[in-house]
Amino acid sequence: MLPQVVTLLPIGDVDMGLVQAVAAALEGAFPVSVRTGNASPLPRRGWDNARRQYLASRVLAELTVPRDTRDRALGVVDVDLYAPGLNFVFGLAEPNGRRALISLARLRQGFYGLPEDEDLLRERALKEAVHELGHTYGLGHCPKPTCVMHFSNSLGDTDVKHWTFCSRCQTAIAPHK
Secondary structure: OOOOEEEEEEEOOOOHHHHHHHHHHHHHHOOOEEEEOOOEOOOHHHEEOOOOEEEHHHHHHOOOOOOOOOOEEEEEEOOOEEOOOOOOEOEEEOOOOOEEEEEOHHHOHHHHOOOOOHHHHHHHHHHHHHHHHHHHOOOOOOOOOOOOOOOOOOHHHHHHOOOOOOHHHHHHHHHHO
16 A cells, blocks of 8 residues: 655755645655655765765665654755765665655756756656655666656656656556555
8 A cells, every 4th residue: 555644854954845845746646645754964974075975875774764664754855865886866765665765956957057947846856756755665667768767867867757657657556555
């Protein structure tokens, strides 16, 4: 079954208006109640000084696991994340787990020296939130470029995909409902 509640957890300095916008949009993506938890500091042990990035798995490990096994926690950070073997990641999740994490840093136009676009940032954040939560239900990466579960190797990949599941991924997630 899909979770009863998804709790968005701001970590570090995060725009709460954006977190609230993602929370509201997530309720349209999943048949769940979405709430916002209390902000917490970024874990110091997650910082990699040589890379000038946070190790995503260490930040994810700091998220509180929801009590109800159907519920999920989604951390939201506004710092650059990486995973071993990758230059960066937009997010990370525990496959078939209950914790997921997204980063807003590389979803921002300003990261690339472009003028900020708050609407585009909200859309990208929603896509990455749905994508990472999809992993917590056991969904892998989808070969269809417009499916929200398609792997984003670049921001262009994120912009091409929709915030919804393709029919194949929708069918795969259906038993969780």
